[in-house]
Amino acid sequence: MSERAKNYVIAVVLVALAAFLAVLVGTSETTEDRVERIGSSIKCPVCQGEAIADSPATMATDMMALIEERVDQGATDEEIIDELLSSFSGAVLLDPPAEGLTLALWLAPLGALILGVVVVAWWRAHPGDEDEDAAPAKKADPRSRKLVGGLIIVGGFAGIVVLAAVLLQEPASPAGGAAALSEIDLAGTSNETMEAVIAANADNPQINGMRLALAERYYEAGDYRAAFPHYLAVAESAGSSDAEATTALIRLGWMAFDGNGEVDAALTLFDQALQISPGSDAALYLKSRVLWCGAGDYDAAAASLEAILEDDAIDPTTAATVGADLEAVLAGEPCQ
Amino acid sequence: MLLSLLGTAGIAAGLAGAILLVYQSAGAARSDATPVALRPATRLLLSGAVVAMFALELALLTNDFSISYVANHHASTTPFPFNVASAWGALEGSIVLWGLVLAGFTWMVLTHYEKTPDRLGAGALAVMGVIAIFFFGLMITVANPFEVCIEAAQQSCAVSSSWPLSPIDAPAEGAGPNPLLQNHILMAVHPPMLYVGYVGLSVPFSYAISALALRVPGPLWLRRSHRSTLVAWSFLTIGIVLGGWWAYEVLSWGGYWAWDPVENASLMPWLVATAFLHSAIVQQRRNMLQAWNFVLVISAFSLTILGTFLTRSGTINSVHSFTQSAIGPALLGFLALIVIGSFILFSARSHLVSSAPRIESFVSREGSFLVNNLLLTLYAFVVLIGTVYPLLVEAFTGTQVGVGAPFYNRLAVPLTFGLLLIMGFGPITPWGSADPALIWRRTRLPSVLALAAGVAVALSVTRVGWVVLAVVLATFVIASIVGLLVEQVARRSTKTGENRAAAVRKIVGGDTAFWAGQLSHIGVVLVAVGIAFASNLAMHDTVTLSPGDTTEFAGYELIYESPFQYQEPQRLVQGARMTVLRDGAFVASMEPTANFYGGSEASGIVTPAVLSRPDGDLYLTLRDLDSTGVTLTLDTSPLIWLLWFGGITAAAGGFWALWARQRDRADRDEMEVVSV
Numbered sequence A: 001m002s003e004r005a006k007n008y009v010i011a012v013v014l015v016a017l018a019a020f021l022a023v024l025v026g027t028s029e030t031t032e033d034r035v036e037r038i039g040s041s042i043k044c045p046v047c048q049g050e051a052i053a054d055s056p057a058t059m060a061t062d063m064m065a066l067i068e069e070r071v072d073q074g075a076t077d078e079e080i081i082d083e084l085l086s087s088f089s090g091a092v093l094l095d096p097p098a099e100g101l102t103l104a105l106w107l108a109p110l111g112a113l114i115l116g117v118v119v120v121a122w123w124r125a126h127p128g129d130e131d132e133d134a135a136p137a138k139k140a141d142p143r144s145r146k147l148v149g150g151l152i153i154v155g156g157f158a159g160i161v162v163l164a165a166v167l168l169q170e171p172a173s174p175a176g177g178a179a180a181l182s183e184i185d186l187a188g189t190s191n192e193t194m195e196a197v198i199a200a201n202a203d204n205p206q207i208n209g210m211r212l213a214l215a216e217r218y219y220e221a222g223d224y225r226a227a228f229p230h231y232l233a234v235a236e237s238a239g240s241s242d243a244e245a246t247t248a249l250i251r252l253g254w255m256a257f258d259g260n261g262e263v264d265a266a267l268t269l270f271d272q273a274l275q276i277s278p279g280s281d282a283a284l285y286l287k288s289r290v291l292w293c294g295a296g297d298y299d300a301a302a303a304s305l306e307a308i309l310e311d312d313a314i315d316p317t318t319a320a321t322v323g324a325d326l327e328a329v330l331a332g333e334p335c336q
Numbered sequence B: 001m002l003l004s005l006l007g008t009a010g011i012a013a014g015l016a017g018a019i020l021l022v023y024q025s026a027g028a029a030r031s032d033a034t035p036v037a038l039r040p041a042t043r044l045l046l047s048g049a050v051v052a053m054f055a056l057e058l059a060l061l062t063n064d065f066s067i068s069y070v071a072n073h074h075a076s077t078t079p080f081p082f083n084v085a086s087a088w089g090a091l092e093g094s095i096v097l098w099g100l101v102l103a104g105f106t107w108m109v110l111t112h113y114e115k116t117p118d119r120l121g122a123g124a125l126a127v128m129g130v131i132a133i134f135f136f137g138l139m140i141t142v143a144n145p146f147e148v149c150i151e152a153a154q155q156s157c158a159v160s161s162s163w164p165l166s167p168i169d170a171p172a173e174g175a176g177p178n179p180l181l182q183n184h185i186l187m188a189v190h191p192p193m194l195y196v197g198y199v200g201l202s203v204p205f206s207y208a209i210s211a212l213a214l215r216v217p218g219p220l221w222l223r224r225s226h227r228s229t230l231v232a233w234s235f236l237t238i239g240i241v242l243g244g245w246w247a248y249e250v251l252s253w254g255g256y257w258a259w260d261p262v263e264n265a266s267l268m269p270w271l272v273a274t275a276f277l278h279s280a281i282v283q284q285r286r287n288m289l290q291a292w293n294f295v296l297v298i299s300a301f302s303l304t305i306l307g308t309f310l311t312r313s314g315t316i317n318s319v320h321s322f323t324q325s326a327i328g329p330a331l332l333g334f335l336a337l338i339v340i341g342s343f344i345l346f347s348a349r350s351h352l353v354s355s356a357p358r359i360e361s362f363v364s365r366e367g368s369f370l371v372n373n374l375l376l377t378l379y380a381f382v383v384l385i386g387t388v389y390p391l392l393v394e395a396f397t398g399t400q401v402g403v404g405a406p407f408y409n410r411l412a413v414p415l416t417f418g419l420l421l422i423m424g425f426g427p428i429t430p431w432g433s434a435d436p437a438l439i440w441r442r443t444r445l446p447s448v449l450a451l452a453a454g455v456a457v458a459l460s461v462t463r464v465g466w467v468v469l470a471v472v473l474a475t476f477v478i479a480s481i482v483g484l485l486v487e488q489v490a491r492r493s494t495k496t497g498e499n500r501a502a503a504v505r506k507i508v509g510g511d512t513a514f515w516a517g518q519l520s521h522i523g524v525v526l527v528a529v530g531i532a533f534a535s536n537l538a539m540h541d542t543v544t545l546s547p548g549d550t551t552e553f554a555g556y557e558l559i560y561e562s563p564f565q566y567q568e569p570q571r572l573v574q575g576a577r578m579t580v581l582r583d584g585a586f587v588a589s590m591e592p593t594a595n596f597y598g599g600s601e602a603s604g605i606v607t608p609a610v611l612s613r614p615d616g617d618l619y620l621t622l623r624d625l626d627s628t629g630v631t632l633t634l635d636t637s638p639l640i641w642l643l644w645f646g647g648i649t650a651a652a653g654g655f656w657a658l659w660a661r662q663r664d665r666a667d668r669d670e671m672e673v674v675s676v
Helices: A003-025 A031-039 A058-072 A077-087 A100-125 A136-169 A191-200 A205-220 A224-236 A242-260 A263-276 A281-295 A298-310 A316-330 B002-030 B039-061 B068-073 B082-088 B091-115 B119-140 B186-200 B202-213 B220-250 B261-286 B290-312 B327-348 B365-397 B405-428 B436-460 B465-496 B500-510 B512-536 B641-663 B665-672
Strands: B148-153 B156-161 B540-545 B550-553 B556-567 B572-582 B585-590 B593-596 B605-607 B609-613 B616-625 B630-638
Touching: A003 B436, A003 B465, A031 A058, A031 A077, A058 A077, A100 B365, A191 A205, A205 A224, A205 A242, A224 A242, A242 A263, A242 A281, A263 A281, A281 A298, A281 A316, A298 A316, B002 B039, B002 B091, B002 B119, B039 B068, B039 B082, B039 B091, B039 B119, B068 B091, B068 B148, B068 B156, B082 B091, B082 B186, B091 B119, B091 B186, B091 B202, B091 B220, B091 B290, B119 B202, B119 B220, B119 B327, B186 B202, B186 B220, B186 B261, B186 B290, B202 B220, B202 B290, B202 B327, B220 B261, B220 B641, B261 B290, B261 B365, B290 B327, B290 B365, B365 B405, B405 B436, B405 B465, B405 B512, B436 B465, B465 B500, B465 B512, B500 B512, B512 B630, B512 B641, B540 B550, B540 B556, B556 B616, B556 B630, B572 B616, B572 B630, B585 B609, B593 B616, B605 B616
Parallel strands: none
Antiparallel strands: B148 B156, B540 B630, B550 B556, B556 B572, B572 B585, B572 B593, B593 B605, B609 B616, B616 B630
């Protein structure tokens, strides 16, 4: 076989192999790969610089389970990431988006690449004097050119710093890429999503804030049945803050009375709330309503209302409402 | 007190030696007069450093808790070799090690100077002396390892004084080293390796600064510093690989590299030093890239100081930043001095180095070196900006910006594949202007083999794109190198009639530096394949088992036999005894543990159990253990041994080149006496 023919054969073999390989590799990503990929782009909130895919922390494994669930449900990558970032404070995207604060991160390597190519091209077009020892006096030119180049680089850096400083002056918005995520913003999150997140993190005390927020939504919508298990979980969780537990107990108490007419259960729950947060206006007020309207115990109702008014820090509107109720109770009027 | 006195005296002697060295060698560099005897000053520097290290080790080995460093970082129960390694396990001691290594390299420069006493060598010694003044100055001021304890606390020192004769109040027992650092033997060797790498780069830097200051920008400074650069590069390579290995064996998340700022701090100088090793060849062979070599070597050394700053100042929260200290501003100031001073000097001398002959063609060895340099420096830049940018943003705005593995992988993976590709083409491409037909002839067979290997892997192992691509490129590189050797051997044995083995010896022996470089290339290629497999094909699971339970994972059968617990002097060890079967046959007994060092951490330091087999590792980590059962995470790391093996191979290439250089040194020294 001639050299030429051999070359052709090799070229054909190469193309065939490359095409075959491309077909083989071109198969799609598995669910597991996708879960792993999404998980590796989110920083574990309770670890130091580890992605949730790499961290053994309970919270991280819970979050991974949530990702898997959402992937199975057919959610897009963006949806899943947005949900996680908004549900877990401290979760930061490790894959900085090419926008806002982190735009520079992506532009800088690109700029460096372009600069490198330009310098090489320029060097090829304008080689220096090949004779090193020739007339040093003439070399003033490249030197000043270097200085100008240096100044441009320094100026460019200064520009970036100024630009960054200006950009940073703007308050960080939650939507702004790498903005601080220390505040949980659940406004845009659906009840279903929150349910899913909570279900996946049932054992995690850090989920209580979200659980309470979801329960409040149901409560305000009058859906006591949906709100009940969440309030109960928050009230029973050892990881709840005092404020969270108090709110949950008060709501449980009111729902027991308002929904089922259970006076004794309601009063017990309010007392539990008052044990955690003595002097809680909301607990005292709702307790007085139950005593007044449910138990018909006017004296105890009046005592509760008076306890609210003893608090000097009470605002005038509340004081007026409480005062009016107190007058009605003391006058022995039936509750409205 | 005695040891504190001895150590302080050592540091003072080192500092005095450094100052004397700068004074004398700066004088020697200024004139061409008779060479000055710089040995006494260098000897003072070196012996001061040795005495300081000796005093520190002796204090650790004799449990001298009157020295606050010993009280705070050592305990009488700390076993060998961790008691020895405690000398560099925390900030102050690590600076002593740094000083010792620096003194050693200064001695190396001195021996060279004594053989060829010229202004370039004297100037380099002066720069080394300045660096030594800084580090010994650190030891005597903000990072003094020999402060004595004047007010003891429970198992540590509350207040200490740098005056060795202060009245001493020593605790009866010390705090012991950071538990993570006494959990694995690799921690005893990884930092010294890394430090030899870091500090070794100060030698080419010193020669470069000396060459610029003395207006002799020719290739002589490269030849003089080549040996140190090779030493530094080889040790840096080993240090990085061992660091990854340590993380894998100790940190219990099944990984070896997290793009942690401290890891990045060691990778950046490595990348730039690698670029420098290549571009130095171009200057020596083709007299090109003169200015570029100065930029690279200044950057490489600056990055080592930046790395020290990141590691040792507590600027970043990471497992490596055990300490917070006034040393941060000092290191940052020194870094600024180095960067600004060097580049001012460089621009003042740029008219001397700006000349560069035109490159004939990009299709040439020098062209491929150029591409390699572009990719490596871009790589280093990506790592630099990814490491520093979040720190800057957080420092100035308090906003947390996440820059993690996805960012680096997105940029580093393509760059790595680009480097692998050029690694296949570069070595087979001749200097000057290469004939495309020759390149085709040398790469066609490797290309076929590479794609065939890719198809084989895709059919039998995995279709994950990155893995297949890594195999294709790795095969291409190795086949190109082997092909080149085969071609040259065939040519030689037809010409001379030697047998093949003799021809191989002659060819490799005739250009050892080149073939040693190719060995390093093969090492890097193996690392790439190891990373591709381990990171893309790993399996992961979490199981909870009661005693006697069996679970299946990755083709293994795991039986939880029983929990166990035992007390060692420095720690309490709890663990789960697991039996591993494959196809019903016993493979191994594995014991993932949690170690309790009696410190603040309630949950203990988890130590994974690793079973290494040719197809990869089985990696068990204890998550929870009580009387009812055990929770374990199970991981596989396919072919991860290629990563360690490849890393060691790459470093071996460096050492081979060093050895060959040593062998040929006699001839070279004769050549060098001529100039300057």
